[in-house]
Amino acid sequence: MKFGDINAAYLFWAFLGVFLFYLWAYKQRQKAMEHFADKNLLKELTASFDIKRRQIKISLFSLALFFSIFALMRPQWGFRWEEVERKALDILIAIDTSKSMLAQDVKPNRLERSKLAVKDLMRRLKGDRIGLIAFAGRSFLQCPLTSDYSGFMLALNDLSISTIPRGGTSLSEAIYLAIKIYEGQGEQEKVLVIITDGEYHEGNPLKAAETAKENGIKIFTIGIGTEEGELIPVFNEYGDSTYLTDKEGNFVKSRLSEDVLQKIALSTGGIYVRATGAEFGLDLIYQKKLSKMEKKEMEGKMRKRYEERFQIPLVFALFLLLLEPFIGERKKI
DSSP states (O other): OEESOGGGGGHHHHHHHHHHHHHHHHHHHHHHHHHHSOHHHHHHHTTTBOHHHHHHHHHHHHHHHHHHHHHHTOEEEEEEEEEEEEEEOEEEEEEEOSGGGGOOSSSSOHHHHHHHHHHHHHTTOSSOEEEEEEESSSEEEEEEEESOHHHHHHHHHTOOTTSSSSOSOOHHHHHHHHHHHHTTOTTSOEEEEEEEOSOOOSSOHHHHHHHHHHTTEEEEEEEOSOSSOEEOEEEOTTSOEEEOBOTTSOBOEEOOOHHHHHHHHHHHTOOEEEOOSSOOSHHHHHHHTGGGSOOEEEEEEEEEEEEEOTHHHHHHHHHHHHHGGGSOSBOOO
């Protein structure tokens, strides 16, 4: 036996409270009657009253209350197998793992803030499949599309600037990899969310975006960073920090480049959002766009459907409540 609403069991505390209140009220009534009349006279006045019948009435009412609470707990036993249809949306998340994502104009840094935002998004997903792409000078499928959120979380936590050995940033590589992943998946909605500071050093991301559009992929872009930019901290093997420099020894300052991200999103029917400290943008994209997209039918699963049996204790409760008024409290002469 199992219960559909085990929380209703807390009502048994109310049942106990009613019982204790009855005992207290009964004792108070006895004391009041003893003050009203002498014990011998009291026996004569209550000679026609049957205390056992009253106890039976109270017992019937108590049992009715007990069975009512039991019915609210929705007891279940016996089951049948049924196929459950499941619909889901596929969402690929591509996160920039180049060194510029270590800039701290967004706390704690751009990469860590991006990972936190993806974790927040996962709390909104209900059966949707999610995959993870890491990209820098190359791109890599960190986690394939899956509804195993625990596995996805492990892959997300492992993401770092060392995930992709080749430096630089290639937005087009991430887009082409998404196209390859979605290849042969039919006409359903396909989603790619790119999180980056917008800087790129090779490839043609706009051309890649056009190819993505031809393959039915909508790209949503999130720009992280500030227009003023920030120096990029780097750490040596001893944990000492300094800042990244170019070949001439000048400090490299990474700035948010929104233009290309806006064009990528616009060309594929997606939207661009600039991440801020208060609102990163992923929740907004999911709420305004992704949650309203048509979801594809996934392979159905078989699950046990337990039979509801609350009717049985409910019938007992109703029977006892109907029986209680027919029991009088006077002795039969």
